[in-house]
Amino acid sequence: MISRSAIARLARTAGFLIGLLVLVTSVVTSVLAARDKQSTAQDHTLDLTLEQQTAAVRNYFEQSRAIAQVLANSPVFIDFYQAPGTNQEKIAAGGLLLERVNDTLAYLEQLYPGRVGEACFVDRDGTQIARVVGGYPTAAKDLRTHENQASYFAPTLAMGPARVYQTKAYQSPDTGHAVISNSILVTAYGHTGIVHFESNLDSFRMPATTGDRAASILDATTGRVFVDSRTATTMTGNADRTFEPLARAGRLKGITTLDGRRVAYQRMPAQLNNANDWYVAVSAPASAGGWTHGFSVWSLSLLLGALLTILVSGLSWRSHSRSVRRAASHDALTGLANREKFNERTRNALRGGRPAAALVINLQDFRTVNDVLGHRHGDLLLVQVAQRLTEAAPAGATVARIGADDFAVLLPGDDLVAARVTAERLLAALHHTFLIDDFHLDVEANAGLAAAPEHGTDAETLLRHADAALHLAREQASTVQQYDAAHDTGAENRLELLGDLRRAIGADDQLSLHYQPKVCLATGRVTGVEALIRWQHPRLGRMAPDRFIPMAESTSLIRPLTAHVLDIAVRQAKLWAERGTPIPIAVNLSTRCLLDPGFAGQVFGLLYRTGLPAALLKLEITESVAMADPDRALTVLRALHDAGISLSLDDFGTGHSSMAYLQRLPVDELKIDKSFVQAMADSRADEVLVRTAITLGHNLGLSVVAEGVEDEAAVGALRALGCDIAQGYHYARPMPPEEFDRWLAGYTESLTALATRN
8 A cells, every 4th residue: 555655745746747847838838939929020020121122122223224224315326327327437437426425335434433334335237336344435346246145135136125124143254243234225217226234233232231130132043142231242152052942942022941041032023024033032040030940849848857958948048038138228230239228227327316428429421431332331330430439438338329320328427527528538539540341431420418417307308418419519510519508499399300201201191292383484384393392290280391391401311302202293294294284393402412323313213113204304403502512413413414304403693603614514494593583673783683694594595484473563574584484473372283283274274265365
């Protein structure tokens, strides 16, 4: 018989084992749940990053197609075919005809530095009429005897007119770069030719990835890697077979695990009859997201009885939890505290009314580093900046990265004097040259300073006031500025409005365009409209443009805002054209647009996607915008004008441009500022200025527009002075498109009735 004590011992042992089993099961369940939750979150992050990368790749290749279409419409190729003589005779003769063809091909390199390899003009018989490499005319090749060496030749001839053929990636024999060829037919006077240029894949700057995520562009048929964000290199695929399974599977989109990395991928099928078929892939180490390989619930259940599993799983879970908590509170790129962690430590430092100071430091012209050298070098610079700030900061300070190129430093216990000394020391640490790969970079920075309790007693206010002081430092071109409420009227509202505007750009119902007609003074006909932005703020109601446009122009937000406005305007112009009322729409540009070498390509891509003829888009610039950086502005303006886009010089008379520079501007229209038009009835001097502007415009071959026309007397005076077009409230205020449609119908009917009576 089993004694009662033995039974009790067995019961206690069984209870212990059952408790142990429950404990282990609980731990395993928690680990699996935590890993599964983190895995799902990481998959979602990879998928969002993939969407961003795919959009950038698609835009890059669309821009190349748009550039090819613009080239094909250039009159220089048609003029070459129209000239008398055979191709060989015209090539041998050289002269202005051939020089213009070479100049047009060479201009691509000026417009897109580093992006274009070989560019050439080839007749269908294989005669290479003109050839440019790296922006310089080069000896032409005779393709007639080896057409198979030109991968674009036969497929382009088979494409038909107005279609761009893009090849698979290959290594250019001229430049050694990985490239794709973009080719399109030119037909004129019974001749057929091909305009072709190479796009360098290594000029494509993939959007920056953070942490250990990497982005790649692959050949969809082989899995070969052509662009890798980690190495910033191309044509690396010979030795990298990681993505071959994607090519074999041929799926359009998904997430999988390959060679220890979690990979989100999407296929970008080739355009009709094209050869460039791509995958875009974003990957991260499988361990970072909690993914395991061959590690199932069943294999875990086999270990339930082992105490070692409890310890290992518990330690692993604790370590994993610490990693998750750290990732939530620290910047993945630099390892510094993020904004949330910075605010948390600031709140702790301010408890009990203790003093503290906050610095916000911003790098000057950091965007230039990204634009010129690429995002990889920009990331490396940020890492080195973080290291220097950390090393130079005093003990007890917290250094954080709170924005793209914005850093914050918390100084517990410091007053304004001590904080300013620290700020100067931190900026001095950044003044020494940075070595990024083989590049020597000199970085300048500004700092804003706020202290508690003088400038705020809570974390959010202190950081916001330090940021306001930073803006003051930039405005006054000084290194360090402390917060001054006298210079910060409306600063809180301004920062809030900028955030609201950023969100409004992505919304469908806040930003809209109103259209004001421009009327021919000779005929009374509507010759076009100017698009003027309106913002219906969800809380503040209708916002006047002068409340938010200057704010956007002082930040990088003006670029997405301009792109948004252009998209709305171009689609509206396309809609009117499809209805049988083609009306040119004018859109205002800022300085930042003309200093962006990729802006022209973005406009070409928009026209290409919508199918709007370039003649129905007009872009308006001011004298001050054109004079900000004349050479760079001229490059962008010439590219736009050569594509058939009309350009207008707005607010004429308010700037400081020289006559020599005005003659260089490729503009078609001159707009006299409304201040002169409205004052000319009462001011002889303003009347003379308006008369002079009209005469000047006509002497330059430009159409002249008078803005701010508010009554019939102004119309009569302008007509007598020979002005071409009028715009103002005398005709109509800016209107939404539906209201403009009704106004135009009524105005046209009245004009027709008046003509009938006369």
